[in-house]
Every structure is written in C-alpha cells, then in structure tokens.
C-alpha cells in the first residue's frame with residue numbers, strides 16, 4: 001500500500017502526488033495476495049535421489065492463477081535449456097522470472113553432498129515454495145529476496161508517463177492501425193522489441209523531419225522502416241506516433257547478447273542522451289542523419305524486453321553480480337525464420353485496462369464485445385503487442401508456437417506464452433497453419449475473466465460448435481454482475497452503500513439514517529463511458545426526510561398542503577454526470593426534478609497510512625462528511641466520522 005504517511009517518511013511524497021495526480025491506482029505486482037506458494041501441491045518437496053555433480057533437468061511450469069515466480073537455486077546457476085517445451089540455446093542465469101503459464105526447462109547440478117534448494121518466490125515476495133535436491137549433509141538455501149519498493153515502481157511509471165505526454169495509460173491510442181496484409185515479399189521486417197513511445201514529442205523536432213531520421217544500430221546507420229513517408233507496400237500503415245526501438249530491423253544480424261545486460265549503466269547515462277549500449281533487444285541509441293544524438297530523453301527508464309517494472313531492476317541492484325534472465329537472451333538453436341514467400345498479416349493489439357474498476361481488455365474492447373481476429377491459412381501472422389497498462393500480461397496463444405521478435409534474428413525463440421511488461425512493445429509472429437478457432441488471451445485468470453482475450457478465426461472455416469452454450473457463457477463472462485456492500489454502523493446513525501456492477505454498469509443504493517427515523521436515500525443507475533471510464537452518467541432518485549428528529553421545524557408545505565422539497569425533506573428524481581478528476585476525486589453534477597443543481601466532490605479511501613484511510617465528501621448543498629477509518633481486517637474497519645447533517649459518531653465499518 002503506497003500511503004501518504006509512508007511516502008512522507010521515505011521521501012517519496014512527490015512520487016505519491018504524481019501517482020494520484022495521474023489517477024494511477026495502487027501499484028502492485030500481484031493482483032491477489034496468496035497465503036502459500038506450493039510446488040507440486042506442497043509448500044516444500046524433496047528430491048533426495050539427486051546426486052552431486054549430476055545435472056538434473058527440471059521442467060518449471062507456472063500453474064498458478066495469477067502469480068509470477070522468481071526461481072533460484074541454492075547450489076549455483078540455473079542453465080535454461082528450453083521454454084514452453086521448445087529448446088533454446090543453453091544460457092546460464094542466477095534468477096529466472098517465470099510468468100503465469102510459462103514453462104522453463106532448467107538444468108541444475110548439486111555441487112556436493114548436501115541438500116540444495118530450488119526456490120520459487122512469488123514476485124510480490126509474499127512467500128515461496130522449495131524443492132530440496134539431494135540428501136544428507138547441510139542444507140543450502142537459495143537467497144531470500146528483498147521486499148519490493150513499490151514507490152520505485154510508481155516513480156518508474158511516473159517517469160514514463162511524463163516522457164510521453166500524448167500517451168494515456170491503460171488505453172489504446174486514437175487510430176489503432178487496422179489489420180493489414182502485405183503481399184508476399186513486400187512485408188517490412190517486424191518491429192523489434194522496445195519500449196512503446198506513442199505520441200512522444202521528440203526534442204522539439206517537427207514531425208516533418210521524421211522520415212530522414214536514422215537509427216544507429218549494431219550494423220551502423222540504417223533507415224527506419226515503417227516511418228511515415230517511407231513505408232512501402234501494403235504494410236504501409238499509419239503509425240500511432242512513433243515507436244522508438246520498435247522500428248529497428250530485428251532480423252538484421254545483431255551480435256548475440258553475451259554479457260548480461262547491465263541495467264544500472266542506463267540510469268547513469270548523462271542527461272540528455274541515452275546510454276550507447278549495444279545489447280540485443282535494447283532500444284538502440286537514436287541519432288539524426290548527422291549522427292547527433294537526439295535530446296530530451298535523458299533518464300528514460302529503459303529495461304530489457306519483458307522486465308520493466310517487474311522488480312527485476314531492484315533485484316539486479318540487490319544482487320549486482322548475478323545474471324537475471326530476460327527474453328532477449330533466449331535464442332533458438334536452429335533458424336526459426338518463416339518462409340519469405342507468403343503474405344504477412346499484421347495486427348496491432350493494445351493491451352488495455354482499468355485498474356480501478358478491474359476491467360481488462362484488448363484495444364479497449366473486452367472479449368464479449370469484440371470481433372474475432374480473422375486470419376488466413378498460409379499467411380504469416382504478426383501480432384504487435386503494445387502494453388499500455390501498469391501490469392505485466394502473460395499472453396498465451398492456443399494451437400500455435402510463435403516466434404518472439406527479440407533481436408535474435410532468424411534464431412528468434414519459439415514460445416506459446418509471453419509476458420508483455422508494462423510499456424513493452426513486442427512482436428510475435430506465427431505460421432497460420434491450423435483450422436477454425438483458437439484462443440489468444442492473458443493467462444492471469446482474473447484478467448481473462450474480465451475480457452482480456454480474443455478468438456483467432458481462420459477465414460472460411462466453420463465456427464466451432466462443440467458446445468455453443470458453453471462458449472457463449474464463457475465469452476459472456478466479462479458481463480457478469482458483481483454485488484458489493486459497504487456498511488458503517490455508528491453511534492449517530494448507519495450509512496449503507498450497496499450495489500451490483502459489471503464492466504459498464506453500476507446500480508448503486510446509498511442510504512444514511514439515524515436512530516430516530518430520519519433518512520436520506522439515493523438510488524443511481526450509472527453507465528461508465530469511455531475506455532478509461534473516468535466519465536459516467538446516471539439517472540436516479542433522492543428521497544430524504546430529516547424532519548422527525550434532526551430538523552423538526554422544517555415542515556414546509558405549499559398552498560395545497562403538500563410538503564415541499566427542501567434541504568431536509570426531498571422526493572425527487574435526478575440525472576447527473578460524474579467525472580474522475582486528478583487526485584482521484586469524483587466530481588458529480590446533478591439536476592433534480594425539483595429544479596435544483598448540485599455539485600459534489602468525493603474522495604474515497606485517501607490512504608493516510610497503510611491502515612488509516614479517509615473518505616471525504618462535500619457538495620453545494622453545504623453538506624459534508626469526513627470519515628476516517630482504521631482497517632482491522634479484510635472486511636472490518638473502525639470508523640469515526642463527522643457529517644454536517646448527522647453530526648459526530650463512531651462505530652464499525654464492514655466492506656464486502
């Protein structure tokens with residue numbers, strides 16, 4: 001929990017304010033906290049038959065619902081020899097992050113008599129499971145990993161966002177290129193790995209100069225394919241802004257990454273320039289036609305493919321002499337190149353989502369509202385994946401192995417699950433050699449359920465009809481309704497909020513009543529609008545009668561003897577619009593049938609410390625509420641409050 005108190009004490013107040021100003025939710029690696037991590041169903045398991053000096057090949061399969069694991073060995077290096085069941089050129093590492101649904105085959109060798117731990121630590125460092133290799137002798141534990149500094153992750157995101165003024169977190173840019181097919185032989189090389197920089201403003205240069213820019217890559221100065229004005233053939237697509245590092249011709253021969261990527265050297269780059277590194281898969285230093293470096297990108301938090309904001313940088317800092325695996329180090333033993341004499345279909349897929357409402361999607365559209373991705377047998381199909389969100393997504397394709405364009409040229413590794421890190425841009429491509437329908441989805445269970453998925457359909461084939469009802473139910477999962485309730489029982493009265501919601505709709509009932517029969521009740525049916533869902537419209541009703549106890553003298557009646565609407569007595573219907581402001585304040589402007597306009601500002605759950613939060617509400621009826629609460633457990637909090645209508649009180653709050 002990134003609270004203001006903790007931010008103040010640890011010197012991250014600016015980072016915290018930036019997070020709230022950008023309406024960035026709490027930064028977490030894992031969506032869900034688990035009490036235990038298991039290996040083959042056990043917290044700890046032994047493999048006593050392992051012998052000193054004898055290499056052992058282990059297949060590490062991440063079968064969790066939503067956790068990534070750091071894998072380490074207490075007896076030396078991990079020799080990675082395969083991923084997702086397919087061989088790669090062996091590469092030795094000390095730490096290996098295994099995404100949900102990913103598989104890595106590793107060779108480990110117990111160095112001597114004793115028991116050596118193969119440890120898998122969940123990437124939020126909440127817990128680990130152990131496999132003990134060998135018998136007798138001493139126990140050799142794998143290193144315990146330090147806690148994640150989440151403020152650093154927030155700072156990285158803040159830095160990334162401020163460098164890309166045109167980019168909107170969690171959202172696809174305007175004008176996502178339509179799927180395009182390039183005739184055989186005319187396709188450009190696929191975009192290489194890199195950080196996405198849509199809408200980036202380049203050091204004050206006019207866009208018109210862009211086509212003349214070149215990249216200085218390992219091969220020297222090459223023109224950037226795919227830039228406006230230079231693109232050729234059917235692959236010529238409008239680029240949403242410019243993708244730095246993404247335009248490097250990835251199939252050009254590049255030196256194999258032998259040295260481990262040193263994350264620190266990038267941070268130490270002089271301001272106003274990017275580090276001149278030559279690592280495969282790192283963004284290449286950019287220069288204009290005269291070889292001058294471009295300005296305005298100093299301090300850009302760059303990370304090797306698949307590692308940005310995964311905690312890898314913090315681990316590398318804690319273990320500076322160790323090698324952490326990243327995707328650019330994976331290399332197929334044989335050429336994995338696809339035949340060049342085929343049409344190439346390119347499909348841009350932006351991984352999008354809304355952390356606040358826990359809605360995950362692709363190109364801003366959840367599965368239930370999306371068309372199938374249609375491809376044709378005999379094509380090479382490229383998915384260009386852009387992660388616009390704060391989280392990593394392990395994207396999994398059924399029925400096919402895809403090449404990961406990671407800077408290894410013809411030796412791009414083959415995988416079926418690839419973790420796309422926040423802000424990553426990565427291309428995968430595969431041979432369209434199947435039939436009918438296949439699923440492509442984020443393998444984090446809760447993201448899948450909320451709609452971060454697509455059906456890939458072979459044109460002309462019949463649709464799968466094995467069990468249409470089951471299929472419809474599965475696709476419709478992201479429309480499911482979730483109930484919630486939030487009740488505060490205090491000495492001056494009870495406040496209830498409850499409702500049901502799905503990805504787009506919210507039916508919300510709010511009620512405040514005291515122990516004397518006074519009440520205020522508001523009902524809203526609300527529709528969220530826009531991909532970020534910062535905007536919502538609603539219609540509803542507001543009934544209240546505070547004249548029994550709080551305001552007995554306010555019993556106005558009109559000339560016909562009917563009671564008239566007032567601050568303390570009201571029976572109206574209303575329509576309104578809500579907008580989520582920077583600093584995470586919901587503004588709410590409504591117009592009611594009594595002819596009254598009301599503006600209300602609301603901040604929920606302001607995190608003062610990790611357990612002390614505060615709800616605030618004020619409106620133009622001069623009503624206000626201050627409600628600090630102290631979280632005792634998952635569902636229970638101590639609550640104290642002052643309400644302009646109901647006064648002081650204290651009690652318990654239950655949230656479900």
Ligand SMILES: [Cu+2]
Pocket residue numbers: 360392393394442443444447448452
């Ligand atoms: Cu996901």
